[in-house]
Amino acid sequence: MRRLICLLAVGLLITAQAALAAGEIQLDVKEKTLSNGMRILVVENHIAPVMSTYIRFKVGAVDEHNGITGISHFLEHMLFKGTRIFGTSNYEAEVPLMKKIDSLGVLLEAEKAKLRSPLRGGSEERAKALREEIAAVQAEQAKYIIKDELWETYLKNGGNGLNASTGNDGTQYFLSLPSNRLELWAFMESDRMANLVFREFYSERDVIREERRLTTENQPMRTLSEALNATACWASPYHWSVVGWASDIENYRLADMQEYFHTYYHPSNAIAVVVGDVKPEEVFAVCEKYFGAIPARPTPRQVFTEDAPQKGERRVEVEYDAKPSALIGWHMPGIGHPDVAALDVLSDILSKGRTSRLYKNIMEKKLGRVSAGISMSRYPELFTCNITPMGQHSVDEVMEATLAEIDRLKTEPVQAWEIDKVRTQADADFVRSLSSNIGLAFQLGNMEAMAGNWHYLIDYRDEYKKVTPEDILRVANQYFTKSNRTIATLVSADGAKPAGGPGRPGGPGDRPGK
Amino acid sequence: MKKLCITILVVALTAAAVAAPVSKGSQIAAGLKGPEIKWSIPEVGKDVQREVLDNGIIVYSMPDHRLPLFSVSAMIHCGDAYVPLEKMAIPGLAATVMRSGGSTTMPVDSLNAILESIGGMIEIRPGYDNARASLDVMAKDIDLGLRLMADLLRNPAFPDDKLDLAKEQIRTDIRRRNDNPGGITGREFNHLLYGDHPSGRVIEWSFVKPITRIDLAAYYDAFFAPNNLMLGITGDFDPAQLKTLLNKYFGDWKKKEIVLPEIPKVDNTPRPGVYEVFKDINQANIRFGHLGIDRDNPDRYAVGVMNYILGGGSFTSRITSKVRSDEGLAYHAGSSYFTDGRDLGTFNADCQTKSSTAYKAVRLMVDEVNRIRTEPVSDEELNDAKDSYINRYIFNFATPAQIVGQLMSLEFDNRPPDLLHQYLDNIRKITKEDILRVAKTYLKPENLSFVIVGNPAGFEKPMDEFGKVTTIQLTEPVTE
Numbered sequence: 001m002r003r004l005i006c007l008l009a010v011g012l013l014i015t016a017q018a019a020l021a022a023g024e025i026q027l028d029v030k031e032k033t034l035s036n037g038m039r040i041l042v043v044e045n046h047i048a049p050v051m052s053t054y055i056r057f058k059v060g061a062v063d064e065h066n067g068i069t070g071i072s073h074f075l076e077h078m079l080f081k082g083t084r085i086f087g088t089s090n091y092e093a094e095v096p097l098m099k100k101i102d103s104l105g106v107l108l109e110a111e112k113a114k115l116r117s118p119l120r121g122g123s124e125e126r127a128k129a130l131r132e133e134i135a136a137v138q139a140e141q142a143k144y145i146i147k148d149e150l151w152e153t154y155l156k157n158g159g160n161g162l163n164a165s166t167g168n169d170g171t172q173y174f175l176s177l178p179s180n181r182l183e184l185w186a187f188m189e190s191d192r193m194a195n196l197v198f199r200e201f202y203s204e205r206d207v208i209r210e211e212r213r214l215t216t217e218n219q220p221m222r223t224l225s226e227a228l229n230a231t232a233c234w235a236s237p238y239h240w241s242v243v244g245w246a247s248d249i250e251n252y253r254l255a256d257m258q259e260y261f262h263t264y265y266h267p268s269n270a271i272a273v274v275v276g277d278v279k280p281e282e283v284f285a286v287c288e289k290y291f292g293a294i295p296a297r298p299t300p301r302q303v304f305t306e307d308a309p310q311k312g313e314r315r316v317e318v319e320y321d322a323k324p325s326a327l328i329g330w331h332m333p334g335i336g337h338p339d340v341a342a343l344d345v346l347s348d349i350l351s352k353g354r355t356s357r358l359y360k361n362i363m364e365k366k367l368g369r370v371s372a373g374i375s376m377s378r379y380p381e382l383f384t385c386n387i388t389p390m391g392q393h394s395v396d397e398v399m400e401a402t403l404a405e406i407d408r409l410k411t412e413p414v415q416a417w418e419i420d421k422v423r424t425q426a427d428a429d430f431v432r433s434l435s436s437n438i439g440l441a442f443q444l445g446n447m448e449a450m451a452g453n454w455h456y457l458i459d460y461r462d463e464y465k466k467v468t469p470e471d472i473l474r475v476a477n478q479y480f481t482k483s484n485r486t487i488a489t490l491v492s493a494d495g496a497k498p499a500g501g502p503g504r505p506g507g508p509g510d511r512p513g514k
Numbered sequence: 515m516k517k518l519c520i521t522i523l524v525v526a527l528t529a530a531a532v533a534a535p536v537s538k539g540s541q542i543a544a545g546l547k548g549p550e551i552k553w554s555i556p557e558v559g560k561d562v563q564r565e566v567l568d569n570g571i572i573v574y575s576m577p578d579h580r581l582p583l584f585s586v587s588a589m590i591h592c593g594d595a596y597v598p599l600e601k602m603a604i605p606g607l608a609a610t611v612m613r614s615g616g617s618t619t620m621p622v623d624s625l626n627a628i629l630e631s632i633g634g635m636i637e638i639r640p641g642y643d644n645a646r647a648s649l650d651v652m653a654k655d656i657d658l659g660l661r662l663m664a665d666l667l668r669n670p671a672f673p674d675d676k677l678d679l680a681k682e683q684i685r686t687d688i689r690r691r692n693d694n695p696g697g698i699t700g701r702e703f704n705h706l707l708y709g710d711h712p713s714g715r716v717i718e719w720s721f722v723k724p725i726t727r728i729d730l731a732a733y734y735d736a737f738f739a740p741n742n743l744m745l746g747i748t749g750d751f752d753p754a755q756l757k758t759l760l761n762k763y764f765g766d767w768k769k770k771e772i773v774l775p776e777i778p779k780v781d782n783t784p785r786p787g788v789y790e791v792f793k794d795i796n797q798a799n800i801r802f803g804h805l806g807i808d809r810d811n812p813d814r815y816a817v818g819v820m821n822y823i824l825g826g827g828s829f830t831s832r833i834t835s836k837v838r839s840d841e842g843l844a845y846h847a848g849s850s851y852f853t854d855g856r857d858l859g860t861f862n863a864d865c866q867t868k869s870s871t872a873y874k875a876v877r878l879m880v881d882e883v884n885r886i887r888t889e890p891v892s893d894e895e896l897n898d899a900k901d902s903y904i905n906r907y908i909f910n911f912a913t914p915a916q917i918v919g920q921l922m923s924l925e926f927d928n929r930p931p932d933l934l935h936q937y938l939d940n941i942r943k944i945t946k947e948d949i950l951r952v953a954k955t956y957l958k959p960e961n962l963s964f965v966i967v968g969n970p971a972g973f974e975k976p977m978d979e980f981g982k983v984t985t986i987q988l989t990e991p992v993t994e
Binding site: 366 | 536537538539540542543546547548549550551552553578580581582583614622623626627630631632633634650652678679682683685686689690692693694695793794795796797799827828829830835838839840841842843844845846866867868897898901902904905906908909911912913914
């Protein structure tokens with residue numbers, strides 16, 4: 001079929017106001033479950049001889065616990081370190097060396113554990129000696145390592161947008177390729193699912209630590225967001241950020257990672273999506289040949305520690321060398337709960353587009369930039385407002401104006417035109433999202449993983465469009481209470497400043513060193 | 515140019531020489547290439563239609579009936595490059611207020627209400643030597659969408675209240691510009707290399723504060739005319755209907771003489787040295803480099819591939835491999851060599867590493883810059899890089915919007931018409947000798963300017979080995 005989607009009942013789409021109902025768009029997704037439980041989804045799009053591929057493992061930061069926070073993300077990095085047949089000129093020769101590194105690593109981690117308390121008799125010299133010994137064996141192993149060969153192979157075969165990402169709820173590996181590389185993709189992905197080798201574990205652990213510095217510790221809003229979740233989510237795993245706590249990163253053990261990989265990375269916990277210039281039967285056959293050969297393993301137990309209902313407002317303050325800002329979070333339910341759609345419509349009425357309430361009543365009044373958004377998470381998480389004051393306005397002033405807008409939702413029903421426009425926008429966004437191979441692959445794979453069926457993409461759109469002003473009144477009153485909210489505020493800290501040197505700005509034309 | 519009239523260029527998805535794979539995996543992978551893909555560089559007159567309206571508007575269009583969508587991308591010659599320093603705030607404010615202020619025939623609140631009620635969007639964005647306006651609507655709203663877009667482009671109101679709001683937005687950004695280390699590094703590095711040239715200017719409140727709607731109107735009059743505009747159109751439209759609508763809404767826009775001011779040349783005087791910017795953070799944000807080449811330099815392809823091997827090819831490039839994967843010193847480490855500019859772009863390498871390894875990371879990166887200038891790259895490095903360039907090329911033409919964008923930009927930027935056709939040949943013919951030659955010619959270790967944002971007290975060694983150290987102290991921006 002050449003058309004990516006079929007439009008049925010086109011006759012209904014005649015007036016400008018008539019929404020393009022989601023039910024009228026039929027996404028032609030071909031699906032198959034391999035004998036080992038792996039799900040395969042395919043959508044044809046023959047506009048160019050390319051395809052986008054997406055593999056999702058149903059594991060993320062919510063599956064972690066203290067001590068291994070961030071390990072889902074670390075494991076995602078390790079998936080690029082090669083296999084028994086990739087990234088090595090002689091795997092057999094590497095095996096004894098890796099065993100040696102592993103056992104030295106256990107000793108080093110034990111020594112580091114002792115060093116954490118002055119009472120336990122740890123020795124810096126012993127730790128240093130172990131580090132040197134590990135480095136020597138690593139240098140030996142390096143002779144056999146062909147660095148980043150998987151990445152290189154994809155690139156020289158035309159791989160585009162090659163990457164992976166980890167979230168609270170899932171981990172995904174994706175790229176686009178010329179469509180004649182279908183078999184190459186299935187071969188490489190099934191190989192790393194089945195035959196992963198944990199090379200360069202310790203240097204990659206350091207990379208992750210730098211990633212945390214770069215993307216969290218030195219980004220004020222990310223630091224603030226980490227504080228919000230750690231304060232609002234006392235018990236649930238949304239307590240920590242996806243990258244994990246610094247000391248957990250510094251102390252990951254290889255054995256933990258191997259166990260984690262074994263538990264979560266197998267066909268029965270994976271979904272593959274291919275969108276592009278492919279034939280579904282060919283995709284299924286190639287997937288059966290490569291992924292189908294990997295034995296099934298038990299579905300992992302999903303542990304979830306739930307936050308008890310919040311009793312009372314919580315506040316947290318972060319001092320930082322940056323201008324003030326704030327986040328407000330209210331606990332809200334997870335995906336599938338009937339109130340999610342009402343909160344979604346509510347957040348779009350608040351902050352989507354130039355006719356939205358926060359744009360009109362806060363931004364256009366030069367008070368601040370404020371946005372609101374739901375989480376659509378596997379388990380209950382947070383509805384969040386993000387507040388950046390403008391001009392000389394204080395965080396408190398802008399927060400007061402924001403909370404006034406929230407309170408209005410509890411007493412005045414939203415207007416019909418507001419509901420109509422967000423419904424229409426949601427439909428238009430949906431149709432636009434279908435125009436990108438990789439975008440569609442993401443959406444399908446994500447819904448298949450989160451809801452158990454990609455079709456929830458369509459069903460949810462219907463839920464969204466059934467939301468009424470009464471629903472919004474109800475959820476606003478139910479969730480936006482003072483006792484259910486947490487406020488995180490970033491306040492300016494005066495960092496120590498060194499003396500001397502020219503300043504910026506010294507006015508136009510100033511260029512130091514000129 | 516040589517091969518102007520090629521019509522079909524069949525692109526085989528393999529480069530000339532292939533080095534023997536070493537691992538078992540890559541040997542198997544080498545055998546897993548499906549049937550050869552045939553595609554051709556899209557052509558004007560064949561894949562994409564080009565028409566010129568009577569008033570000079572150049573229209574590129576390509577229908578795409580897969581989805582009921584309609585999009586227009588407009589490009590206007592104007593922008594930062596054409597205004598002097600003291601007027602640097604005008605192009606950005608003009609683009610913002612053109613959209614946020616609505617037209618003289620329709621108040622912006624009505625425009626926004628109509629657009630959002632049909633799930634449509636119009637945006638206007640300023641650029642270095644252009645402004646871009648975009649329209650996205652459902653195909654059923656093609657008439658209404660084009661009417662609204664034309665009205666905004668032809669009759670902007672520039673009301674004072676929306677100008678004040680846009681100025682307040684910029685003031686907020688100026689106030690907050692030292693919050694994130696990455697933003698400081700990029701800004702200071704560019705300003706160091708380009709000074710007050712349009713490529714390196716730093717916006718200050720003193721430039722923004724005095725701007726009035728008269729300034730915006732004067733800027734609009736100087737650049738916005740049909741003969742200075744191109745439209746790229748894709749989506750589910752009927753060509754005859756499109757032509758009728760374009761003439762209806764844009765046809766009576768009168769052409770006028772537009773004189774594009776000369777863009778000042780970049781001052782190529784090197785500014786070597788180490789510039790430390792103090793911020794009390796636990797990671798050094800490092801960028802070093804120098805001015806490079808422009809897009810007319812015939813060596814730009816070899817320079818691109820050279821940089822891919824040095825630090826542009828992500829994990830497999832030398833800087834990334836060394837600094838990130840071997841040493842675990844950084845999450846991001848790499849280099850870029852910008853060769854798309856009408857004037858000199860920059861070569862730069864960057865990484866972010868904990869304070870106590872800042873010196874080591876810089877040392878390793880500089881060593882790689884020196885190495886690629888002194889020893890030839892390996893056959894395998896060159897072939898892998900060329901394969902990647904060649905096999906990825908199709909992704910520039912994978913959607914109608916990309917195809918129209920590529921062909922329209924070629925004309926907008928006044929580039930040679932056969933540029934896209936020559937691209938693959940230009941990559942294929944690069945040799946190891948070329949890489950060594952361009953590395954020696956276009957990488958200049960003696961000219962490197964280093965910008966390092968962080969806390970130098972934590973660096974394991976002083977940076978003076980790389981040049982005279984100057985401190986740039988961040989001060990509270992003046993915003994009153």
